[in-house]
Amino acid sequence: MFGGNTDIGIDLGTANILVYVKGKGIVLNEPSVVAVEKASNKILAVGAEARDMLGRTPQGIVAVRPLKEGVIANYTITQKMLEYIVNKVAGKSFFFKPRVMTCIPVHITSVEKRAVLEATIQAGVSKTYLIEEPLAAALGAGLDIMVPSGKMVVDIGGGTTDIAILSLGGVVDSDSVRIGGDKFDESIVRYVKKEYNILIGDTTGEAIKKTIGNVHPGEEIKSMNVRGRDGINGLPSTVTVTSEDVRKALEEPLETLIGRIRSVLEKCPPELSADIVDKYLSYRRWSVTGWLGKSTGRGYGDSCDCSGESIGLCGHRYRKGAG
Ligand SMILES: Nc1ncnc2c1ncn2[C@@H]1O[C@H](COP(=O)(O)OP(=O)(O)OP(=O)(O)O)[C@@H](O)[C@H]1O
Numbered sequence: 001m002f003g004g005n006t007d008i009g010i011d012l013g014t015a016n017i018l019v020y021v022k023g024k025g026i027v028l029n030e031p032s033v034v035a036v037e038k039a040s041n042k043i044l045a046v047g048a049e050a051r052d053m054l055g056r057t058p059q060g061i062v063a064v065r066p067l068k069e070g071v072i073a074n075y076t077i078t079q080k081m082l083e084y085i086v087n088k089v090a091g092k093s094f095f096f097k098p099r100v101m102t103c104i105p106v107h108i109t110s111v112e113k114r115a116v117l118e119a120t121i122q123a124g125v126s127k128t129y130l131i132e133e134p135l136a137a138a139l140g141a142g143l144d145i146m147v148p149s150g151k152m153v154v155d156i157g158g159g160t161t162d163i164a165i166l167s168l169g170g171v172v173d174s175d176s177v178r179i180g181g182d183k184f185d186e187s188i189v190r191y192v193k194k195e196y197n198i199l200i201g202d203t204t205g206e207a208i209k210k211t212i213g214n215v216h217p218g219e220e221i222k223s224m225n226v227r228g229r230d231g232i233n234g235l236p237s238t239v240t241v242t243s244e245d246v247r248k249a250l251e252e253p254l255e256t257l258i259g260r261i262r263s264v265l266e267k268c269p270p271e272l273s274a275d276i277v278d279k280y281l282s283y284r285r286w287s288v289t290g291w292l293g294k295s296t297g298r299g300y301g302d303s304c305d306c307s308g309e310s311i312g313l314c315g316h317r318y319r320k321g322a323g
């Protein structure tokens with residue numbers, strides 16, 4: 001599709017940004033956080049360095065996550081972040097501007113799409129293209145989507161979960177739910193407060209999810225000590241949280257996800273449905289995939305390890321489910 005210029009693929013995620021340069025592979029895989037000097041609007045740091053500043057910045061510096069629920073929440077900072085990324089990976093040149101393909105969730109509004117296009121153009125690129133995330137994920141995972149056979153992709157990101165059934169190179173049916181890892185973290189924070197009267201932050205909620213989180217009954221129950229602020233006396237306190245707690249905390253958001261996956265399956269043409277019974281693809285590094293698989297009647301899926309050794313835009317590798 002692209003010609004001689006530098007061709008860049010950007011996964012502008014709510015939680016992480018991945019940048020792919022044709023011929024070089026993934027050159028950037030960083031949290032989508034930007035630290036900006038308020039007075040000059042100058043970018044001080046992008047990625048892990050900026051993430052470490054979240055909630056810890058002095059007056060005059062602000063660290064923000066410019067995307068929320070899969071879409072641009074702070075246009076100016078997103079645009080500056082894209083400019084920084086494009087300059088970093090393609091260099092600043094008046095004549096040779098790169099072409100960029102950015103992935104977007106399915107079912108975003110035309111205004112939200114326009115914002116991604118405009119922000120990318122203003123970042124100093126010659127041409128910009130958009131691709132729906134499940135399509136990019138399937139290509140990145142090396143799935144042959146051009147064949148007349150149904151493939152289902154469930155991509156649980158930080159802000160959104162994209163559900164799609166693909167066949168013959170296109171999206172046959174899809175849905176995008178504004179529930180993802182961020183909502184899971186918030187649910188864990190709320191649960192710990194309700195159950196133990198301890199206040200923890202989203203980062204701790206995420207750490208609990210990643211360290212001991214599993215949602216499939218029958219998985220190993222793990223536990224970890226969590227520090228936070230006692231809701232009664234306001235002093236630092238420690239509690240032990242278990243995988244069982246995580247399951248209960250995530251019941252509600254996951255039930256919603258299951259419902260939405262089911263309705264995509266219900267709308268799916270019967271022939272493609274039959275294909276998906278045999279083969280399916282699901283995402284995420286933890287046992288949520290197995291549970292989703294079981295709850296939607298698809299059997300168990302193996303999750304990808306997301307090690308970044310990818311061959312495509314989204315940077316995920318995968319192992320195929322049964323069949
Ligand atoms: N081992 C793990 N177990 C559970 N969740 C994980 C694990 N590792 C990462 N996550 C979660 O995955 C989410 C980030 O996923 P990803 O990088 O695909 O999101 P994104 O593409 O930036 O977001 P979106 O596509 O919604 O815009 C975060 O919420 C993070 O907490």
Ligand SMILES: [Mg+2]
Nearest residue numbers: 013133157158
């Ligand atoms: Mg994503």
